[in-house]
Amino acid sequence: MVEVTGLSKVYGSKAVVEDVSLNIEKGKITSFIGPNGAGKSTLLSMISRLIAQDTGEILIDGQDITKSKNNELAKKISILKQANDISVRLTVKELVSFGRFPYSQGRLNKEDKRHIEEAINYMELKDMENKYLDQLSGGQKQRAFIAMVLAQDTEYILLDEPLNNLDMKHSVQIMKVLRRLVDELGKTIVIVIHDINFASCYSDNIVALKDGKVVKKGPACEIIHSPVLKEIYDMDIDIKCINDKNICIYF
Structure with missing residues (x-):
């Protein structure tokens, strides 16, 4: 609580x-x-x-x-703020990997990779995991940031x-995912x-x-x-x- x-x-x-x-x-x-x-x-x-x-x-x-x-x-506890501007050019998978930093300190192990894959699949981003963020629409980019938070597994x-x-x-997809995470x-x-x-x-x-x-x-x-x-x-x-x-x- x-x-x-x-x-x-x-x-x-x-x-x-x-x-x-x-x-x-x-x-x-x-x-x-x-x-x-x-x-x-x-x-x-x-x-x-x-x-x-x-x-x-x-x-x-x-x-x-x-x-x-x-x-x-x-x-x-993990948080996703409104402003998510990143100056470094990253792929979706690289961004989602940042969610594991509190655990891996940048050295991803098998467990970290499992969480990353699960988060990408949850947000239906598998087909674009190797695309760069600047190649995505605003909505796709938002889903990638939410996947990063999911990978943090808090x-x-x-x-x-x-x-x-x-x-x-x-929007409906995101809310359904959040409901599933709770239920x-x-x-x-x-x-x-x-x-x-x-x-x-x-x-x-x-x-x-x-x-x-x-x-x-x-x-x-x-x-x-x-x-x-x-x-x-x-x-x-x-x-x-x-x-x-x-x-x-x-x-």
Whole structure:
């Protein structure tokens, strides 16, 4: 479990995240939703220790992340940020191999190669594993970066808007893969996502943020309701139940 208590982050005079407390259940998909500037990505970055919190505490399985060694934390938690620009020319397979660095330190063994192959196959990239990243479409490149995170084989996977640059088909593919990782392999996934219908259909739990604060948190079926979404997004959103999932109608 990830336990966040009294977490805050201030830039200049603006509190980007303000006194956030929440628990993230193991073996579940938890989605962070909310408007732009709500603090979702900053919260995710603090949980992964990419940026330091100003106040508050983050425990992963009871351990304070500020006291964890980098290499050990990298075996426990992986994160994919929005910006993934790499200046070095790499093939898909070379990129995915970077996910094994906390274990191999650059010297890949049989186990590392197995994880790399599995991640490439999970993301349906086998036919382009030897292509260079600059030869790929935006969606293909995004799938390659997600494969790198999968190869890291951490219990906790944090993804910041992983559906960016993806068309409908590949967005569904990514969400189905994430669901399988949780249901079949027991992973714990935290995702920042803008599409509230994907959040509704694939999440176990949702944390809704606005202006750096948690507005609502709970099971997805409790969050995807018109009055709650009105408070979050300041707009009227009609809800239809389709195949036992709450689907938001907004256009």
